[in-house]
Amino acid sequence: MKTLVIAEKPSVAESLARVLQATQKSRHYYSGGDYIVTWSLGHLLTLKMPEDYKSEWQEWSLDTLPLLPDKMQIKPLPKTRAQLxxxxxxxxxxxxxxxVIATDAGREGELVARWILDYLHFDKPVKRLWISSQTDKAVRDGFAHLRPSKDYDDLYAAAQARATADWLVGLNVTRALTVKYNDSLSAGRVQTPTLGLVAAQAEKISHFVPETYYTLSLQTKHGEAQLNGNPHLALAAAQQQRKQLQADSYQIMTVKEKSKHQKAPLPYDLTELQKDANQRYQFSAKKTLSLLQTLYERYKVVTYPRTDSKYLTSDLQATMTERLAAVSRYEPLAKPLAGKKAPVIQKQVFNDAKVTDHYGLIPTEQMPQPELFSNDEKKIYDMILGRFIGLFLPDYIETQFTYQLSGDFVLKQTQVIQAGFKLDLATTTVIPLKSGTQLKGNVALNKQLTQAPKPLSEANLLVQMEKKGLGTPATRAEIIEKLVNSGLMERVGTHLAVTPKGQQLLKLVNPRLTTPDLTAKWEQQLEQIAQGKLQKRDFIQQIRQATTDLVKEVKRSSADYKDFNLTMKVCPTCGAKLREKSTRNGVLLVCSNQNCDYYRRRDPKVTNHRCPQCHKKMVMLSGEKGDYFKCTHCNITEKVGDVKSKKRMNKGEERRLLQKVNQDDEPGESALAQALKAAMGKQD
Known part of the structure; x- marks a missing residue:
């Protein structure tokens, strides 16, 4: 008998099939002596749309809200029905x-495979592959230690609960706001409080009033001494104290010497890597995750990306030398360490109690091929590698000298004893000063201004989301992108800002949904479900009640709303005004009537069709007789030929779909996103 292996993406299935010697390839799977390896394309199924439960739920109306199906059901996604x-x-x-379930080893990966098996009513034995890297060695070891799928039933329950909560809260509150204020206003269980964090920081900045203050310092040839406590003084008080403190010399009253040891930082978890990559290279969280996913899946040189731990399990100790040897040809710093088979010095990294589903990000035993890496992939790999090599290096050690001077000044000096993992630092020599030594100096009056809080960068927002319990390492990047794509938040230089539309949204929904407390509580409960400490039905009942309350509040609200994107142009179908909507393909004019699906481009679309006279690209326009090409240089026009619809994707379309799936940061489009897109009938 053969075993059916279900991977999450075609690229992963190809790697698994090679290791399992399933070498015969067909359109939808690989086959071999003992295994048949197939794949999903992210999610193949999604939660049903409102109209799938009741026909009257298709129309967007306050009268039908809240939408609370008795039991959540799933259905196939149209584009991937053939693979299912x-x-x-x-x-x-x-x-x-x-x-064998071989999808990503996490909550969402579990949902991808379980929905497939449930939909197909698969009643044969099922086991789970749970690995943290995609190397051949890891795959072989994982298949040698498969676990029964029932061991992950609680994880599946948590994934179902998450999908249900997002559907109930997000779809109901979004539909209520959209209908009441006649604009596409997207709210959600996690995205709305995330938007609230950015808005709260902006409010602190707007209320900030700068103040001038003065400090005193003593300038000496041994460095700058600060007044004890570094008090902030008014000008008159600072000038008076300066006169009192000015002297011909200052005596060292006491000397304190302190040795400081600093251990190398632990390996990255996903959130910290995204934060540092944003600060260092201005990468978005989504871009960092995408680069990391490529390093994990395609090149197999790093461990599982979506980890929330910085620690390693104790059994990895035996593999560290092999991993170091694998990177020694790539990283010069690793070569001497690998040559003498250096042990891990930072032993605190091995802590089984602090590892959840996956351990920290480290290199695999696979030898990297840097010539295949893009520049950006190399930057992310180097960051992970730097943390890894630091584990084999000694502590950074410095000696701090603190001198208490007369006049209540404090002078500090630092001597680097051992650079350790801070390889870019050199050791320094400081000749300590002795008690009783007289120092000459001048008291300086320093004028300073209090600084306003800085707007949240993407790095800062990730830190806040982690601190407040919003989302998971796997979802935070996508949440930020959804807020930007929905027009509620925007990137301004290196920081994030809430748009006027986003500011209004935060005033229209209940404050409980704009602050992290409620969402963090729900996220903790999802983790409790995954650990078997909370029943899924109890959590869902709580969500249903919260959904009912949130919708009622929107219905009762008397708040005003101004649509900043509404234009004076009129829909030719229903007569409603058209609204500007930014998409990846430019700005669209979309009908503001939620039950009308009319839309057109605001600006002419530049096509690849060439002008027969000047050979420049022509634009496409719409007229009374349909679409036509026009050259903006020669004013020549050509009618667009009728394009027959294609029931099946051609090879090019299929290749683009597979490429998109293999590059996706998430297992697939969320049920909520599918529901909203289909229900509103608006395509980007």
Whole structure:
């Protein structure tokens, strides 16, 4: 009998098939002696849309809200139905005796595979592959230690609860706001309090009033001494104290010597890597995760990306020398360490109690091929590698000398004893000063201004989201992107800002949904479900009640709303005003009537069709007789030929879909996003 292996993406399935010697490739799977390896394309199924439960729920109306299905149901996604059908046919084969879930080892990966198996009513034994790297060695070891799928039933329950909560809260509150204020206003369980964090910081800045203050310092040839406590003084008080403190010399009253040891930092978790990459290279959180996913899946040189731990399990100690040897040809600093088989000095990194589903980000035993890396991939790999090599290096050690001077001044000196993991620092020599030594100096009056809080950068926001319990390492990047793409938040230089539309949204929803407390509580409960400490039904009941309350408050609200994107142009279909909507393909004019699906481009679309006279690209316009090409240089026009619809994707379309799936940061589009897009009938 054969085993059916379900991977999450085609690229992962290809790697698994090679290791499992399933070398015969077909359109939807790989087959071999003992295994058939197939794949999903992210999510193949999603939660049903409102109209799938009741026909009257199709129309966007306050009267039907809240939408609370008795039982959440799933249905296939249209674009990937062919792959689901293929998996269904494989599952029914007589020579298939069992299945292995080989999707991403996390909450969402569990949902991808379980929904497939549940939808197909698969009743044969199922086991789980749980690995933290994609190297051949890790795959072989993982298949040698498969676990029963029931060991992950609680994780599946948590994933179902998360999807249900996002559907209930997000879809209901979004529909209520959209209908009441006649604009596309997207709210959600996690994204709205995340927006609230950015707005709260902006409010602190707007209320900030700068103040001038003065400090005193003593300038000596041994450095600058600060007045004890570094008090902030008014000008008159500072001038008076300066006169009192000015002297011909100052005596060292006491000397304190302190040795300071600093250990190398632990490996990155995903959030800290995204934060540092944003600060160092201005990478968005989504871009960092995408680069990391490529290093993990395609090149197999780093461990599982979506980790929330910085620690390593104790069993990894035996693999560290091999990992160091693998990177020694790439990183010169690793070569001498690998040559003498250096042990890990920072032993605190091995802590089983602080590792959850996955350990910290470290290199695999796979030798990197830097010539294949893009510049940005190399930057992320080097960051991970730097933390890894630091584990083999000694502590940074310095001696701090603190001198208490007459006049209540404090002078400090630092001597580097051992650079340790701070390889860019050199040791320094300081000749300590003795008690009773007289120092000459001049008391300086320093004028300073209090500084306003800085706007949140993406790095700062990630830190706040982690601190407040908003989202998970796997979802935070996507949450930020959704806020930007929905027009509620924007990137301004290196920081984030709430748009006028976003500011209004925060005033229209209940404050409980704009602050992190409620969402953090729900996220903690999801983790409790995953640990078997809370029942899914109890959590869902709580969410249903919260949804009902939130919708009622929107209905009762008398708040005003101004649509800043509404234009004076009129929809030719229903007569409503058109609204500007920014998309990846330019700005669209979309009908403001939620039950009308009319839209057009605001600006002419530049096509690849060339002018027959000047050979420059022509634009596409719409007229009474349909679409036509026009050259903006020669004013020549050409009618656009009728394009027959294609029931099946051609090879190019299929290749682009597979490429998109393999590069996706998330397993697939969320159920909420699918529901909103289909219900509103607006395509980007």
């Amino acid at each position: 059908k293929a998996i269904g046919e494989l599952a029914k084969r007589q020579d298939i005796g069992s299945a």
